[in-house]
Amino acid sequence: MTEKRKYDIILFGATSFVGQIITGYLAERLPPERWAVAGRNEEKLRTVLSQRDASDTDLLVVDANDNSALHTMCEQASVVITTVGPYALYGEGVVAACAETGTGYVDLTGEPQWIKKMQDKYQKMAHQNNAQIVHCCGFDSIPSDMGVYFLQQHAQQEFQSVCSTIAMRVHRIKGGASGGTVASMLNLVKEAGKDKQIKKQLANPYLLCGENANKVRQPTVKKACYDPVSGAWIAPFIMAAINTRVVHWSNSAMAYSYGEDFRYEEAMVTGKKRKGAMRAWTMTLGLGGFMVAASVSWLRTLLEKYWLPKPGEGPSEKAQRQGFYDIRFYGETRNGQRAVARVTGDRDPGYGSTAKMLSECAILLASMREAGTAPSGQFSPASCFGDALIPQLSQHAGLRFEIV
Ligand SMILES: NC(=O)c1ccc[n+]([C@@H]2O[C@H](COP(=O)([O-])OP(=O)(O)OC[C@H]3O[C@@H](n4cnc5c(N)ncnc54)[C@H](OP(=O)(O)O)[C@@H]3O)[C@@H](O)[C@H]2O)c1
Structure with a gap:
């Protein structure tokens, strides 16, 4: 059991686009004396x-x-939520302070090279000081990480064997991007362009798994193609670059409970026949074009100035309410037994739904710390919360996990 601190939760970055939504959510979810907000600008925080x-x-x-x-x-909180990003630019101090003070920590980073750096520097300290540093507690990568976890639990019960391959397919999704997310993506492309080591790290599916990670070749959907798994055309999914790393991290952190030869990939379903094929190629070319533009400095400046949302901007409240997602996980065991899981969420994935997921992770972590059941160290969502997170998200955050 951890000693009682002044607040259960401090939300650092309450003025960010997503932080404002979280503030409204926590105000309904917790008594005012049990949580606090933090940020660099007092007037903005009051507003x-x-x-x-x-x-x-x-x-x-x-x-x-x-x-x-x-x-x-950090000394005053059981758990700190941070939305101050890009994390690769502003995030290290909070991780260090939580690791030093034995505090729980949850974030929304989607920057694998930064998580790797934090693991190398703070994993040991977090473990020694009974801190829990939990990354990727938003749309990247909870639906992927917990969807795989859920399907593997089912396969184990049903077939007495885990799935050796899982293909995740985004069937339906509606939402937009915020300035903070765009800034994080652009910063990642910029860092990879400047540093070959980072580029190499980003290409490694086992980046977060430690020195002795297994090295089975992983499939990747790089362009439009027909997909026999879903019976439709598919295109690359932009979040696969972080989600796949997190899923493999969970597997290695949970003693390879999905198997040492586990294979996992993600893609977007774009439809059947000619229309599906055209959409898949349009998305492939659009994503490729964006990546090229983001890697050229003057084009990146133009994108930031005229086209992409600025820090603090994001989808309207109506767009957040009307947003949703429907994601399927097609699994197969080594003996050819098959199962499909579905994860759905209400609200737009990146903000309405992400705000609820991140808040619920913090609330769950605070209660685990109070009960003395929280592990210590640095974690993916599945490897920290395991079974406990699915009911928490289903009851409070509008997610559904089902076998279809
Ligand atoms: N994983 C996911 O699914 C997901 C979804 C959404 C967002 N995200 C990530 O979450 C982060 C936030 O996104 P957003 O669009 O909400 O960001 P945003 O609106 O651009 O907000 C950035 C925040 O950082 C704060 N900040 C910047 N420098 C600071 C400093 N030196 N000290 C204290 N605070 C500082 C800003 O404070 P001021 O208001 O005072 O400027 C603001 O609160 C990004 O990293 C984004 O990539 C991830």
Whole structure:
């Protein structure tokens, strides 16, 4: 059991686009004295609290570059939620402070090279100090990570064997991007362009699995093609680059419970026949074009200036309410037994749904710490929360996990 701290949760980055949604969510979910918001600008924080009906909630003024303020913040919380990103630019101080002070931590990073750096620097300290550093607790990568976990639990019960391959297919999705997400993606492309080591890291599906990771060749959907698994055309899925790394990380962290030869890939279903094929090629070319433009400095500047959302901007409340996703996991055991799981979420994936997932991870982590059941170290969602996260998300965050 961890000693009781002043707050169960501190939300660092309450003024971010996603942080504002989380503020409204936590105001409905927790008593005001049990949580607080933090950020670098007091006036902006006050505005967010009053706009989100959370004026009774405490606020702390903390800059991500001020290590002593970060330390003081973390000592007061059982769990810190951080949405201050791009994490590769602003995130390290919070991880360090949580690892030093034995605090729980959840984030929304989708930057695998940064997670790897944090593992190398803070994994041991987090473990020694009874801290829990849990990455990727939003749309990347909870539906993928927990969808695979859920299907493997089912396969184990039904077939007494896990699936040796799982293909994840995004069947339907509706949502938009925020300035913070775009900034993180552009920064990742920029870092990879400048540093060959980072480029190499990003290409490694086992990046987060440690030195002794298994090295089975992993399939990757790189362009439009017909997919016998879903019986439709598919295109590359932009989040696969982080989700697949997180799923393999969970497997290695859970003593290879999915098997040492486990294969996993992700793609977007675009439809059947000619229309599906055309959509798949349009998406492949669009994604390829975006990546090329993002890697050329002057084109990147133009994209940022005229086309992409700016920090603090994102989908409207109506778009968040109307958003949703429907993702399928097609699994097959070594003996050819098959099962399909479906994960659905209400609200748009990146913000409405992500805000609820991240908040519920923090609430669950705080209760695990209080009960003395939280492991210590650095984790993917599945390897930290395991079975407990599925009912938490199903009851509170609008997600459904089912076998179809
Ligand atoms: N995994 C997922 O599914 C998912 C989904 C959505 C977002 N994300 C990630 O979540 C992060 C937030 O996205 P967003 O669009 O909400 O971001 P955003 O609106 O651009 O907000 C950035 C936040 O960082 C704060 N910040 C910047 N520098 C700071 C500093 N030195 N000290 C303290 N605070 C500082 C900003 O504070 P001010 O308001 O004071 O400027 C603001 O609160 C991004 O990294 C994004 O990639 C991930």
